[in-house]
Amino acid sequence: MDSDLNLKATELRLGLPGTTDAISPPKNNKRSSPDSDSAPSPPKAQIVGWPPIRSYRKNNLAEAESGSFVKVSMDGAPYLRKIDLKVYNGYLELLEGLEKMFKLTIGEYSEREGYKGSEYAPAYEDKDGDLMLVGDVPWEMFESSCKKLRIMKASDARGLGCAV
Amino acid sequence: MCLSQSVMNYFPEEVLEHVFDFVTSHRDRNAVSLVCKSWYNVEKFSREKVFIGNCYAVNPERLIARFPRLRSLSLKGKPHFADFNLMPHDWGGHVYPWIEAMSKSRINLEELRLKRMVVSDESLELLAKSFPNFKSLVLVTCEGYTTDGLAAIASNCKFLRELDLQENEVDDRKGHWLSCFPESCTSLVSLNFSCLKGEVNVAALERLVARCRNLRSLRLNHAVPLEVLQKILVHAPQLNDLGTGSFTHDPNSETYVKLKNAMKNCHSIRSFSGFLDVNGRCLPAVYPICASLTALNLSYAPGIFSNELAKLIRHCKKIERLWILDTIGDKGLGVVANTCKELQELRVFPSDPYGVGNAAVTEEGLVAISAGCPKLNSILYFCQQMTNAALITVAKNCPNFIRFRLCTLNPIVPDAATNQPLDEGFGAIVQSCKGLTRLSVSGLLTDQVFLYIGMYAERLEMLSIAFAGDSDKGMLYVLNGCKKLKKLEIRDSPFGNMALLSDMGKYETMRSLWMSSCQVTLGACKTLAEKMPRLNVEIISENEGGAGEGEASLDDRDRVEKMYLYRTLVGPRTDAPDFVRTL
DSSP states (O other), X not given: OOOOOOOGGGOOOOSXXXXXXXXXXXXXXXXXXXXXOSSOOOOSSOOTTOSOOOHHHHXXXXXXXXOOEEXXXXXXXXXXXXXXXXXXXXXXXXXXXXXXXXXXXOOOOBTTTBTTTSSEEEEXXXXXXXXXXXXXXXXXXXXXXXXXEEEEETTTTHHHHOXX | OHHHHHHHHTSOHHHHHHHHHTOOSHHHHHHHHTTOHHHHHHHHHHOOEEEESSTTSSOHHHHHHHOTTOOEEEEEOSOGGGGGTOSOTTOOOBSHHHHHHHHHTTOOOOEEEEESOBOOHHHHHHHHHHOTTOOEEEEESOEEEEHHHHHHHHHHXXXXXXXXXXXXXXXXXXXXGGGGSOTTOOOOSEEEOTTOOSOOOHHHHHHHHHHXXXXXXXXXXXXXXXXXXXXXXXXXXXOSEEEOSEEOOOTTSHHHHHHHHHHHTOTTOOEEEOOSEEOGGGGGGGHHHHTTOSEEEOTTOTTSOHHHHHHHHHTOTTXXXXXXXXXXXXXXXXXXXXXXXXXXEEEEEOSSTTOOSOOOOOHHHHHHHHHHOTTOOEEEXXXXXXXXXXXXXXXXXXXXXXXXXXXESSTTOOOTTTOOOSHHHHHHHXXXXXXXXXXXXXXXXXXXXXXXXXXXXXXOOEEEEESOOSSHHHHHHHHHHOTTOOEEEEESOOOBHHHHHTTGGGGGGSSEEEEESSBOBHHHHHHHHHHOTTEEEEEEOSOOSOSHHHHHTOOTTSBOSEEEEEEOSSOSOTTOOTTEEEO
């Protein structure tokens, strides 16, 4: 088990009982080495059954967090649609899917210009409720933070189109 | 005692029976039956409620012979650590043999309460058809059935009062089990289907609620939208306990206004849960009932942000039981501490179990609660970090803990301020809380903490240990010191044969012992099993594909990965799968 602490007496040992090394309660605070100024990071591999919460609860959180169906609204459209983000493997597929669903063209993303040159710009609402331009962050990060999609008219999206 | 005993013997049995009617707790009734033969017999024939903490400690035949007038049975199957994937699937805990035996013996079963058992559709069907007066089915953390089984219960149990499914794994078969409650069914008092994943027939649900005038407790699932909740509340303003399904809607809509009004009319709601899918802006609808709430469970609602939580909680001055997620933060716990002066039980669950980042709650939150809530007696706290100083303060503030369960997200994290083990902190807890019956420890811990536990935790009945201790001494301190210990569960700790075999008789005074990823060897387990015939010592292999491969190569000197032992009156069980070997 990883342990960066210098407290030998309290070191978690999995040797057979009866092995040498007298075990005495830690007498003294030897501070750990300077490179761990916060609590040791969690063990690298996920431990089975830790933290001890029931699968039922874990699944509930997982669903809520990566609830993959998100609403998609389009400015001017009378009703919303819903799509399953899990179905797409990346931004290209997502945008293609949106283009098909709403019969429009979104155009190409560039970090600098956003979706300049197209009629529409895809935006999304993230966990904090902020309106963000689709495409800036890695796909996985987008997947887990996207709560809602909004296809905005490019004229409204001018502010979003410019990267600083 | 002699004089009064002979006096009591002159009482006719009916009088004794009447007196025993007032003795309700299981332990007291067990004691009564030990006094003398005549009391044993009177008690035996008048006992209606039986609790069996380990379904393999006895068998159905013995139960029925012992208590032929049984009406209410409570059974527990798998051990606690099975909740955390430490027990392979199909280990056991089937309820069918029990239902079958009671059915054959014409037991007049009215209530069945199961925890961690495997319940098949077949068992539910047999249950539904065998017991005409069946009234109450409570399944906690069970699995193995589908909504077809529920349909059988709904269709056949004419006097059903309670159907309570808590955190079950149920296969949803797209049937319409709710519609199977006949129009003539008006007896429901409690209905909880919050754990079901699929759609329900909402029209049938509304009609059911409308005709069950005695309905007091209703917990809906995810699939029931807010519009339907509103209609249900209009039909059932008498509810005591409400679990919402989905709670998201446009707060500007008419539906939402209607909901707010319906809620205002629900003067009896004392317990609230759900918010399985929630829009924070809909929460104000709930404010009117907050003032009278005594129990609130928001632990399934990760969508509520901490400031919304705090706002909600400020309305809940009478809360006695609060279950939340750590998204509440230390600050939010401060709000709880200032507001909830009646708080007795707090559970703070992790919202991000594997996340390394955002320290959601720390020792500060716990200290604040202990300082602000004088009636606190039960806590389950998942936290990023802890300190001895905090635990010592908590121990001083709250000497009345009955249950204290602390879980650090990193199982061996030391004191965040001093880098020391957390021995002193837990030591303070056991020393101060003389009534402590349940304890779970975590964080960096040496044998010292077990010395304290053995020394001070005189009333301790259940102890959970993970990644703790240095040597057999640790386990020995506990086995020697905790006289009332009933359940001991240990994982990933360096306790071995010496500790296991030091006091073998002790295990007959306990319900069970679980040890996984420790240092006990097969040879020692064999020795124990040989010397103690009234224990089942089960060795559970990893590979579910039969005992062949793994077992053949297992030598007496090899460590055993998982051992579960329990006292029993009926010897090795007959339904053990291949990967379980009873020594």
